[in-house]
Amino acid sequence: MSPKPLDYESLNENVKKVAYAVRGELYLRASELQKEGKKIIFTNVGNPHALGQKPLTFPRQVVALCQAPFLLDDPNVGLIFPADAIARAKHYLSMTSGGLGAYSDSRGLPGIRKEVADFIGRRDGYPSDPELIFLTDGASKGVMQILNTIIRNGNDGILVPVPQYPLYSAAISLYGGSLVPYFLEEEANWGIDFNSIRQSVAAARSKGITVRAMVIINPGNPTGQCLSEANIRELLKFCFHENLVLLADEVYQQNVYQDERPFISARKVEIIAKILFDMGPPISKEVQLISFHTVSKGYWGECGQRGGYFEMTNLPPKTVDEIYKVASISLSPNVPGQIFLGLMVNPLKPGDISYLKFATESKAILESLRKRAHIMTDGFNSCRNVVCNFTEGAMYSFPQIRLPLKAIEAAKKAGKAPDVFYCLKLLEATGISTVPGSGFGQKEGVFHLRTTILPAEEEMPAIMASFKKFNDAFMEQYEDYRGYSRM
């Protein structure tokens, strides 16, 4: 009998090709162990509230009031909500027609897109146009839509950093494009190596691939590096010369843990470059650029609310119309997530009733993340055969694990990639649920794992001690005079 349309062999091949490690074998095994009663520390995904981070109070008050607008008429509302939360809820409700239960425009509520534009304008020093800002159910949905717009067939290539966040590889597979990898330099603190990029592009072209876009993740996921202005300028120049769209994943822009390289947006660098260098007709040297942001990261960590946006720079109106049309198919991004986004880009100001509490909460989270970045990096670097760059930004640590040949052979025997083998053993021994480096890409024969820096600060020393105990025993067990995996 012929297979049915939804039997495995009948499915869209692109769906089958998708690999998505963040919730892959390690996550599934961790979920099983949890069901069996084992305590699991889920550091596989940047999900701060799941690891105990408390939400900021003020935005939650505002959204709660927007969900229950009848409370605004309750004489007792002032007993449990501060006046500025009440005022802000009225502000957002006035932007909707029908409250949170009504579809918004498919691009999001105009009032909130205006607040996003104001935020971008303040951040970059150059005004932004709300018509070029689309709100989305988290940044990932925006990235997926844009990749679907760019990719025409298997000969369209997208430059993606390696290691990368697997959203990119997964979405490129799903839409049938070709991932063109460029390697970040671990020895240069995961910096960009332009020679490597040029080689990748040349190699892809020789295979008949039209490279059409380049992804940067700044601050880096999983690698944690922060790009300098000079680096970004160089990237834009490259994109201009090679005729690439730059997709700037800037979701970690609030998560910076060093002071030498504060976050600078690709958009700002592009605008400055245009003003300084563009001597030809106004359109000649523009780079098409789309940047992504979210309420899931920063000190907000509101992952479950699914709020995000993308902003388009130098895109022609006809293309913006097409993107709008496709966004319309699923009607509208969720409205509560839009309000979180509004609150994030238009935060409380000194003098507001709730400001002090809001500022104290935000600062405490960010300072603690900075401390945790240090505890984790130092912890990894104290372990046998582990080396780790400092987490300059984002929420991850990506240590390299130098595996003894004996461990690599044992992994082979068990039918596992060596880093998967290591991470599974780590999980079984300690409950720490990480993602093997192979899920993000790494140089042949070099092994890593990714973990978030999100476990509670007070639990961090015990977790790192538990990691060290496991690792050092593992290295002892598999010690091999013949040598180790490559660096």
Place this chain on the structure above:
Amino acid sequence: MSPKPLDYESLNENVKKVAYAVRGELYLRASELQKEGKKIIFTNVGNPHALGQKPLTFPRQVVALCQAPFLLDDPNVGLIFPADAIARAKHYLSMTSGGLGAYSDSRGLPGIRKEVADFIGRRDGYPSDPELIFLTDGASKGVMQILNTIIRNGNDGILVPVPQYPLYSAAISLYGGSLVPYFLEEEANWGIDFNSIRQSVAAARSKGITVRAMVIINPGNPTGQCLSEANIRELLKFCFHENLVLLADEVYQQNVYQDERPFISARKVEIIAKILFDMGPPISKEVQLISFHTVSKGYWGECGQRGGYFEMTNLPPKTVDEIYKVASISLSPNVPGQIFLGLMVNPLKPGDISYLKFATESKAILESLRKRAHIMTDGFNSCRNVVCNFTEGAMYSFPQIRLPLKAIEAAKKAGKAPDVFYCLKLLEATGISTVPGSGFGQKEGVFHLRTTILPAEEEMPAIMASFKKFNDAFMEQYEDYRGYSRM
């Protein structure tokens, strides 16, 4: 100079092919008129709260408390929230790890998937498995994911009713498949004509198309008909013989305005058929079936919250794994929307403190919709050259407009499709924003418009009077002794 990657001519051709009328020319013109200060009645999209329907109080109380869990410790919380809302908020918070701000599993929270399974089991009389239920950001996102899983290339065909909800045509274009239309019979109250379906399939096959799936919308959008059990059984038999997946869009299952044909799910019919008729090995006569539901419709109308689910029947586990993997790319559906879904499928019971209020609110909405369905159908049928089937279910009225040849010629001169021409004139004259029938598909030379039945009941008589005034004047103006569009 060669075009840039996001210039219109460089885009994915499938993106350009997408047509989406619900927010198309009419909607854009209506938005412009609104900006200019004209009062617009947006009946282009089934968005009840935007037209004044109040949200049900109890679910909003529960979700507000989940958003602001710190209120649960506030000694004053009992002054503005009833005890059962507090208890239910704790119930849902206990299902999360990290509250609404944490990503859930990509399939949704296990506890809520269990509540959905219990609901389906009660509804159909046959138990449902939570592992085969995935929560989504509204039903549309689920439909899109499933179509993306089925469609492999341009030779894969999906049977779609005509008139149809343009989500289907748009998503099929986007994923590069072929829409295979089957016509609903307007004269038989938009019933299914199996001869027409067989002809469509044969015609598609002769063009080299592999028909892989069939969409039904029950109750119908835009056509409002309710399918009988016998009809659905026949459809399933057809799907079995033709080896098709059945995609059952059942988002209007609460919206039924007649008593002869209460809603019956395709899943229930399939299970009964299997029990009664399956004499061969247990798997032989199964039809693969996916059904969709949402919090956006019914008496909930919580469109902006983006909550929905799909349930898979007779799918092999390997395919379910693939669907899970792809759902993981965008991490998780929004968590507040999941809680609305839980509240919808597990509503208050008689005896609960808030039950009476909840039941009163729900009943009032449903009864009013039933009345409005009548007012609207009767209103249309009182107009010159307008004929309209009764809205048995869903939220729409889809009258046929018999256009005089003179009007058709005037439309041609204006460069518009005749129904677009009529709807634009209606919009300019009355502020009523409808969608031309061509956006849903209709037989060649026959014209319709779609409007929702959602304007407030008390405004309905005035709206229908305003429609009649415009229509009858229009028919007067374009009166043509030569004749009319076909019926």
